[in-house]
Each structure stands twice: as C-alpha cells, then as structure tokens.
Amino acid sequence: MKRYCFGIDVGGTTIKCGLFQTDGKLLEKWEVKTRTENSGEKILPDIADTVEKKLQEKEISKEEVIGIGVGVPGPVNSQGDVIQAVNLFWGYKKVSEELEALTGIPAMAGNDANVAALGEAWKGAAAGEDNVVMVTLGTGVGGGIIVNGRILSGTHGAGGEIGHMNVNHEETESCNCGNQGCLEQMASATGIVRMAKKILCSCEDESMLRQKEITAKTVFDAYKQGDQLAQRVVEIFGEYLGGALACIACVTDPSVIVVGGGVSKAGKILTDCVEKYFKKYAFSSCKNTPIVLAKLENDAGIYGAAKMVL
Missing domain, CATH: 3.30.420.40 (ATPase, nucleotide binding domain)
Structure with a gap:
C-alpha cells in the first residue's frame, strides 16, 4: 500500500x-x-x-x-x-x-x-547532509539549523533565529525585535538599502545609485558594474553575514551552509563575498565549509x- x-x-x-x-x-x-x-x-x-x-x-x-x-x-x-x-x-x-x-x-x-x-537538506542544495545551516535573506533574515538530520528548535522555539544575532555593538537604531545591532539590520534586503542610504548621505562620491531607487537588487547590479560605492555596501554586508556564519559554524560545525531568500538571487557574487569573510573569521576546522545557493526556492x-x- x-x-x-x-x-x-x-x-x-x-x-x-x-x-x-x-x-x-x-x-x-x-x-x-x-x-x-x-x-x-x-x-x-x-x-x-x-x-x-x-x-x-x-x-x-x-x-x-x-x-x-x-x-x-x-x-x-x-x-x-x-x-x-x-x-x-x-x-x-x-x-x-x-x-x-x-x-x-x-x-x-x-x-x-x-x-x-x-x-x-532533504531534496535541495544540501541533499543528503545531516548537519546544515540555512540563512534566508529577504525583508528580514531568517535561519534554520539542522543537526544530525533534525531541526534544532530549542527550549523556546527560537533555535535558528540567526537574524537576531548581535553583530554590531555600536548600532543605535532598533531592529523590529526591539534590540539594536541585529544581523537583520545589516544583511536583509531592508538592511542593505539602509546601509546604502547611510553611505550615500555621508559622502559625495559619484555612484549610479544616486540616480536610481535603491533596492538590494540595484545595489548588487551596481556592484556588478564596478560602482565603488555599491562595492563598499556589499563588502560591509559580506563581512557582517560572513562573520555571523563563522560564529554559527563554531557551534554547529555544518557540512554545508545554504543561502536562500530574495537577496540570494544576486547569485555567485553574493556567496563569493560572504565566503571571503567567512574564511577570514571561521575556526580553522570550519574554514572550507561550502556556502551554496538554495535550490528549492518557494x-x-x-x-x-x-x-x-x-
């Protein structure tokens, strides 16, 4: 049957x-x-x-x-x-x-x-792996952690809330959760726009972003075209996310890290930038953990x- x-x-x-x-x-x-x-x-x-x-x-x-x-x-x-x-x-x-x-x-x-x-982990980018970290980059930053083939949910169901790791102790603006300096404020689509606007206001450097509506997509598009201001934004994004994932890897030691969500449509330039900083900050045993794009989408x-x- x-x-x-x-x-x-x-x-x-x-x-x-x-x-x-x-x-x-x-x-x-x-x-x-x-x-x-x-x-x-x-x-x-x-x-x-x-x-x-x-x-x-x-x-x-x-x-x-x-x-x-x-x-x-x-x-x-x-x-x-x-x-x-x-x-x-x-x-x-x-x-x-x-x-x-x-x-x-x-x-x-x-x-x-x-x-x-x-x-x-079952049928997508990490198929067959039992230890997986996934981060989803959209309006916010979500996450999921799989250990020995099972979801790590924790005592309060808050396991995997990667977006609310504190990554910037100097931040004064509040995240939607009420704290300050969360990864979500730096690495979400909203966070990328916020950072781009801050940098644009702090300098007079030429940038194609000054003539466009600023979105995460336009930032990455400008980055691809060599726009230096966009490159600064993407590097800051990559350092925050890569550093956060390095911290998570120290705790969970995943076999693969999967990046999904709307922002991940930027593709390889995103994973390359994140991977650069992940390797910089990760514990030696974890430095070669692959960072891959999600496959199953919706x-x-x-x-x-x-x-x-x-």
Missing part, C-alpha cells in the same frame, strides 16, 4: 500545500489564501479543509496518510505550539494538537525557516514540512 504525507507552508498571504509520497515524490502542489482576519481563526480549519478535499479528489484514505507537517512564521516549541506568529495574528497556539483534532491525522509544526532548511517549506513527519 502506498503511503502519503502533506507538507504545508503557512505564509502571511498564502498557504502553500504539497501532497507527497513517503519516498519524497511530490505528487501535487497548490495554494490557498491565508485568512488572517479575527486573529487568524480560519487558518487551521482552512488547512484541514484543503487536506480533506485533496484526499477525496485523489481517493486516498486517512489510514494511508502518515501525517501533516506545517511550517509557521514564528517560534514553535518541540510540542508544536506556536509562541506567537505576528504575521498570522496568532498569540500562543497549539498548532499540532489543534490540526490533529481537526483532521484526525497526526500533525507536526515547526518554524518556517527551520522547516525550509530541512527541505534543502517549495523548500513544503518539502521540509513533509520531511518533518517522515
């Missing part, structure tokens, strides 16, 4: 869903809208509903399904309880327990970035969620 599982990746706008065979084959993927009104009360019932409909459509019985894995944007403890998911308007929520009650199928929940890291979450229940 074939066995199946579901991988669910809950985002602030859409819920990505995947039906998998237990050998890892993705049979179908689809999306439903994330309904966040009324403190997100419809999110888990909507997941239960779409799972039920897919089982009926595919004529799969619940006995053939080993579980439902769910990635959620917020800290999740080892029991599958969400401490808080701001983008979903959730406070404390027993996600695994509630979804299992709604579906009659075993359920597991994890932080979305940790789950994406598990996906990349599907990493559903793959990782499925892998959780396997």
Whole structure:
C-alpha cells in the first residue's frame, strides 16, 4: 500500500500545500489564501479543509496518510505550539494538537525557516547532509539549523533565529525585535538599502545609485558594474553575514551552509563575498565549509514540512 504525507507552508498571504509520497515524490502542489482576519481563526480549519478535499479528489484514505507537517512564521516549541506568529495574528497556539483534532491525522509544526532548511537538506542544495545551516535573506533574515538530520528548535522555539544575532555593538537604531545591532539590520534586503542610504548621505562620491531607487537588487547590479560605492555596501554586508556564519559554524560545525531568500538571487557574487569573510573569521576546522545557493526556492517549506513527519 502506498503511503502519503502533506507538507504545508503557512505564509502571511498564502498557504502553500504539497501532497507527497513517503519516498519524497511530490505528487501535487497548490495554494490557498491565508485568512488572517479575527486573529487568524480560519487558518487551521482552512488547512484541514484543503487536506480533506485533496484526499477525496485523489481517493486516498486517512489510514494511508502518515501525517501533516506545517511550517509557521514564528517560534514553535518541540510540542508544536506556536509562541506567537505576528504575521498570522496568532498569540500562543497549539498548532499540532489543534490540526490533529481537526483532521484526525497526526500533525507536526515547526518554524518556517527551520522547516525550509530541512527541505534543502532533504531534496535541495544540501541533499543528503545531516548537519546544515540555512540563512534566508529577504525583508528580514531568517535561519534554520539542522543537526544530525533534525531541526534544532530549542527550549523556546527560537533555535535558528540567526537574524537576531548581535553583530554590531555600536548600532543605535532598533531592529523590529526591539534590540539594536541585529544581523537583520545589516544583511536583509531592508538592511542593505539602509546601509546604502547611510553611505550615500555621508559622502559625495559619484555612484549610479544616486540616480536610481535603491533596492538590494540595484545595489548588487551596481556592484556588478564596478560602482565603488555599491562595492563598499556589499563588502560591509559580506563581512557582517560572513562573520555571523563563522560564529554559527563554531557551534554547529555544518557540512554545508545554504543561502536562500530574495537577496540570494544576486547569485555567485553574493556567496563569493560572504565566503571571503567567512574564511577570514571561521575556526580553522570550519574554514572550507561550502556556502551554496538554495535550490528549492518557494517549495523548500513544503518539502521540509513533509520531511518533518517522515
């Protein structure tokens, strides 16, 4: 008898869903809208509903399904309880327990970035590796740490919150988390823009960035064209991120570091710059750890969620 599982990746706008065979084959993927009104009360019932409909459509019985894995944007403890998911308007929520009650199928929940890291370790850029660090560079900086093939979630579900490592003790502006000097302030798309604007205001050097809307993409595009001011920004970014990853490597000793998220679309120039500073700061045993670009893109979450229940 074939066995199946579901991988669910809950985002602030859409819920990505995947039906998998237990050998890892993705049979179908689809999306439903994330309904966040009324403190997100419809999110888990909507997941239960779409799972039920897919089982009926595919004529799969619940006995053939080993579980439902769910990635959620917020800290999740080892029991599958969400401490808080701001983008979903959730406070404390027993996600695994509630979804299992709604579906009659075993359920597991994890932080979305940790789950994406598990996906990349299973079927993506780090396929076959048991010790992986993943950093996702988007509006913020997320992260996931896989040790011995398992997500490192920690006591409070905050394991892998790479974006909130303190990397600049002199920073006076506050991060969204309330602290100052977080990696997210330096290495996210928002952080790159912030740094570029600061440097532009502090000097009169010529730069093509002065004639453009400043985004992380325009900074890297200008860097590729030899713009010296853009090069300064990218070097600062690379030093902060490379140094932070070197610190993480001292603790976890990964076999590979995966970089994903929208900013990673800059490609090899990004990983080259980060790797330069990683090698500068890393402990000798870790210096040659490869830094690679993520492969699964938007599907990493559903793959990782499925892998959780396997």
